[in-house]
Amino acid sequence: MxxxxxxxxxxxxxxxxxxxxxxxxxxxxxxxxxxxxxxxxxxxxxxxxxxxxxxxxxxxxxxxxxxxxxxxxxEGTRLLPADKYERGLAYQWLFFEQYSHEPYIAVRKALLTFPERAADATPERLAVTLERGNKALGVMNTYLENNAFFAGRTFSIADIALYAYTHTAEQGGFQLDAYPAVVAWLGRVEADPGHVPIEWVG
Known part of the structure; x- marks a missing residue:
């Protein structure tokens, strides 16, 4: 591939x-x-x-x-739940990530770190992405206060999807210390077997 x-x-x-x-x-x-x-x-x-x-x-x-x-x-691996409800949860969080999380957390980081995006980093846009990104982190934190992972009791692709931009959120000005359940979850994700950093290319 x-x-x-x-x-x-x-x-x-x-x-x-x-x-x-x-x-x-x-x-x-x-x-x-x-x-x-x-x-x-x-x-x-x-x-x-x-x-x-x-x-x-x-x-x-x-x-x-x-x-x-x-x-x-x-498909067919441990990382996509076989249980119908848990699979539905995986879909739920995948959609959440692309609609309520990535457009604010990822975009704010890009506005602040990529030179070609600097012209788009208006005070208004930075304020909106900060507010809505913090809302997404708050939703995640509330859920993780009672759940170890996002789609059932074990690690899944829902966690991969949300980890990708959450673990670098501080580069976009988000204070992860305000979300202790999210911080603890990041540690669990990184402890799952086979973890590699963002710089890894195969």
Whole structure:
């Protein structure tokens, strides 16, 4: 398999982390939005949405969107719950991550750390992303006060999806110490077998 990926993207980290845990062989091809690589014709021909990650399977078929890739790769493994309700919880938190979490926590970090995004870092946008990102962290903290993981009693792709941008949230100005249950959960995620850091590319 080939994973078209960007080293500093949490969305691209998700499938790399999953594939490390599952021991799957793959090749990483760096395609950076910082340099315009995702908008070049040869990549757009592969993914018309001009975004990474993009997974190319051994038979040449391709799959985009980080959480769709997680669901595909985790099928039949310990990381996608077999129980119907717990699987529903995994879906719930995957949707939460892309709708209520990533657009604020990840975007605020990008606004503050990527030079090409500096012009978009208006006071108003920074305020909104801080407020809504803290709301997402609060929702997570409340849930984790009574649950070790997000989809049942064991680690799953729901945890991978939420870990990717939460563990670097302080780079976006979020104070994780205000969310002790989230901090404890981050430790449990990192203790799960096969964990690799965001810099790992296979």
């Amino acid at each position: 080939i994973l078209y990926s960007m080293i500093d993207s949490g969305n691209c980290y998700k499938p790399r982390l999953l594939m490390a845990k599952l021991g799957l062989a793959f090749t990483t091809v760096e395609v950076s939005s910082h340099t315009g690589d995702t908008r070049k014709a040869d990549f757009v021909a592969k993914n018309p949405n001009a975004m990474v990650p993009l997974l190319e399977l051994d038979d040449g078929r391709r799959l985009a969107e980080s959480n769709a890739i997680l669901l595909y790769l985790a």
